[in-house]
Amino acid sequence: MKGNRQMMPVNVVMGIAAAIFVGTAQAQTTDELMKQYSNEQAVISDISEKLTVINKAGKLSAYSEAKKEKLLIGPQSPALFNTEYIYHSYFNKLEDHEEEAMVPAKKGYKRITRTSVRTQHAEQNNIFYDDARQTEIAFDGLAPGALIRTGYTLSHTDVHMLPAYYFQENMRVAKSVYEVTAPKTVDMRFVLKGADADKVVRTQKEGKNDITYTFTASNLPAYRSFEDAPSLAWHGLHIIPYIAAYNNEKGEKVPFLSTPHNLYTYFYEFIRHINVTENKELNEATDKITLGAATNNEKAKRIYQWVQQNIRYIAFEDSLEGFIPRQAAAIYQRRFGDCKDMASILMAMCRHAGIPAYFTWIGTRSKPYTYEETPLPLVDNHMICAIKPADKWILLDGTHSLIPYAEIPYNLQGKEAMIGIDEKNYTIITVPETNADEHGYTDTSKVHIDGRALAGTASIDFKGHMSWNMQINMLYTKDKDKDLMTRNVATRGNNKYLQSGYTFSVAPTERHDCRLETTFTIGDYVQQVGKEYYVNMNLKRNFDGSYIDTADRTVPYYFKYKDIETEVTILDIPVGYKVSYLPPAASNKLDGYWWYTIHYATIGNKVVLTKTYKLDSLTIPPQKFVAHNSMIDKLKKQYKESVVLTSEK
DSSP: OOOOOOOOOOOHHHHHHTTTTTTOOOOOHHHHHHHTTTTTEEEEEEEEEEEEEEETTTTTEEEEEEEEEEEEEEEHHHHEEEEEEEEEEEEEEEEEEEEEEEESSSSSEEEEESEEEEEEEEEOSSSSSOOEEEEEEOSOOOOOEEEEEEEEEEEEEOGGGGGEEEESSSEEEEEEEEEEEEEEEEEEEEESSSGGGGOEEEEEESSSSSEEEEEEEEEEEOOOOOOOOOOOOOOOOEEEEEEEEEOTTTTEEOOOOSSSSHHHHHHHHHHHHTSOOOOHHHHHHHHHHHHOOHHHHHHHHHHHHHHHHHHEEEOOGGGGGOOOOOOHHHHHHHHHHHHHHHHHHHHHHHHHHHEEEEEEEEETTOOOOOTTTTTSGGGGEEEEEEEEESSEHHHHHHHHSSOOOOOOOOOGGTOOEEEEEEESSEEEOOOOOOOOSSSSSEEEEEEEEETEEEEEEEEHHHHHEHHHHHHHHHHHSSHHHHHHHHHHOOSSSSSSSEEEEEEEEHHHHHHHHOOEEEEEEEOOOOETTTTEEOOOOOOOOTTTTTOOOOOOOOOOEESSSEEEEEEEEEOOOOOTTTEEEEEEEEEEEEHHHHHHHHEEEETEEEEEEEEEEEEEOSOOOGGHHHHHHHHHHHHHHTTOEEEEEOOOO
C-alpha cells in the first residue's frame, strides 16, 4: 500500500491516556437517568468518539478517542452488563485504554478497577479480510446504580479506511456524539446511513486553522437485529467519514476519495504487480484443460470448473492480505486460496487462453453502499473475476464449488461490481438478479391412510440455488448427522413425522439439480368421526412463518433468492370411500413480489392437491408489509382446509 498510511504521533498517543475521562460531563444526573430509564436493565448514559485528522506537509494521519459511560439500573444488570468490548484491527490499532467502575457506597461512590482484560479474535462475517480483534474488560463487585466508564484510543494506519461510527448500542443510549476535527486543508465529507437518521443533529464550528464537525443524537433505542435482513449496516444508525481531497505540501488541492475513480486508483495499487509474469507450469495446465475447446466460452467454462474442483477455498486473510491477491502460480502450487486468490488464478488462466479477464471488486448483500455514494474501501468485501468471452460480462466466483458456470451467487445479486480494466480504466456494472423460474423445488408426497396415521413417500426435486445449497449441506454434514439433516428438510405434517429412510442423488448435468427421496409416517394426523375421514392435505405450509411484525420495523424483509416452489400431495382414497368435500381453489398475489395458487382435484381413486408459490422479488419493502401480511392471513386460512372422505356403506 502506498502514500498516506501514517501512524499517529507518539506524543499525541501518550497524552491521551492521562485525559481519557477528563471532560466527561453528564447532561443528566444519575438519579434522573435511573428514573427516566427505570424499565431498562441498563442504559448508555453518554457515548462519544472524536476523530482527529492531521495534515502535516501533505502527509495525512488520523486517530480517534472514544469514551463511554454505562449506567446499571435493573437488578440483573450487574450480571448481564459487567463486560465492555473494544474492537480494533490492523487498520485501527488500539494504542491505549483506561476503564473504571463507580459503585454506590454509603458515602458517594467507591472506585473499582477492572477485574480482567483479554484480547481475542472478533467474529467477522465478511469474506475479504479477518483481522478484527476484541478486547474484553470485565468487572466484579458491581451493583445497580453503578457507572462503568471506558475510554480508548485508536490510531488509523490508513486514512482511506476511516471507520464508521455507530450511534446505537445493544441497549438504549441517552446521548451519542460523534466529532471530527480536521484542518481546513482537508475536505471532510460524511454519509449518514440507517434508521432514525432524522434524530442526528449536525453542527459545525470553524477555528483558526481547522473545522470541527459534530453529530449528536439523544434517547436512541437499542439497535435491533433481524434474521431476515442482511446486516446491521442496512438499518443501524451510523455515519461514515471520509477525506474527499487535501492540500499537499505545495498547497495544491489533491483528490483523495471524492469519486469512484479515486477509489479505483487506490485499489489498483493492490493488483498492479499481480500475474505480470507468465508461469510455464500454470500455462501448460491451462493448455491441457482447454485443449479442443472451440470457443472462448467453452474454454472459460472448463477453466472455471477446473478451479472449482481443484482449488480449495479457505478464508484466511489478515490485515493488508485482505486486499492483495496472491500470484496465480502460487495458488496453483498450493491448491487453496481465499476469494482474491480464486479471482487471481481464474484471471491468469483465462488470459493465457485468450479470454479478456479482470480483477473485480464487489460488495455482498451485507453491504448497503454504492460506489457513487460511498467511494470508499468499505463499499465492498469480496473479489471475483469478470470475463468477456463474447459480447457480455460473465462473473466467476471461485469460492463456491457447485455454482455452475455463468450463474450468479445469490449474495451478489443486485450489487455493484467494479471491474478493473487497466491502470486508468474500469467499469461499474450492476449484477443482475436471477430468474425465479430457474430456482426452487418440486415436492411430491404420495400418501395413504393407515389408521389415524398417514404413510407414504416424498420426493423433492431441487433446482438452482436451492439444489446447490442442499448439496453443500450434504457435503459438510457428517454421515451420522445426515439422517437428522434430511429429516429437517423433508419434515411435513406434524411433530410426529417419522422418517424411515432416505436416498439422495445428483443429476449428471451442468446445473447440478438434486433429489431427496424419503419414506415416512405421520402419527395421529387423520381425524375420523363416524363414517368420515378428515384429512388436511397441506403437509407443508410455505410462507407460514413469513408474517412481518409491523410494530417497529422500518427495514425491508429480505429473501435469499427468487424462486418458484411447487408442492403436490397425492392421497389414495380408501376402498369404499368417496370424496364428500373438496376445498375450493384459491389464489392471491402481491404484484411484483409474490403469488400463490392452490388447487384440489379428484383423479380416479386419488385426491391431488397442487400448490405453487412464486417469489419474484428479493425484498418486501415496508410500504408493502400490510398487503403482504394480508396475503399470509388468507393463506393460513387455506391451510386449515381439510378434504372429507365418507364411507359409502
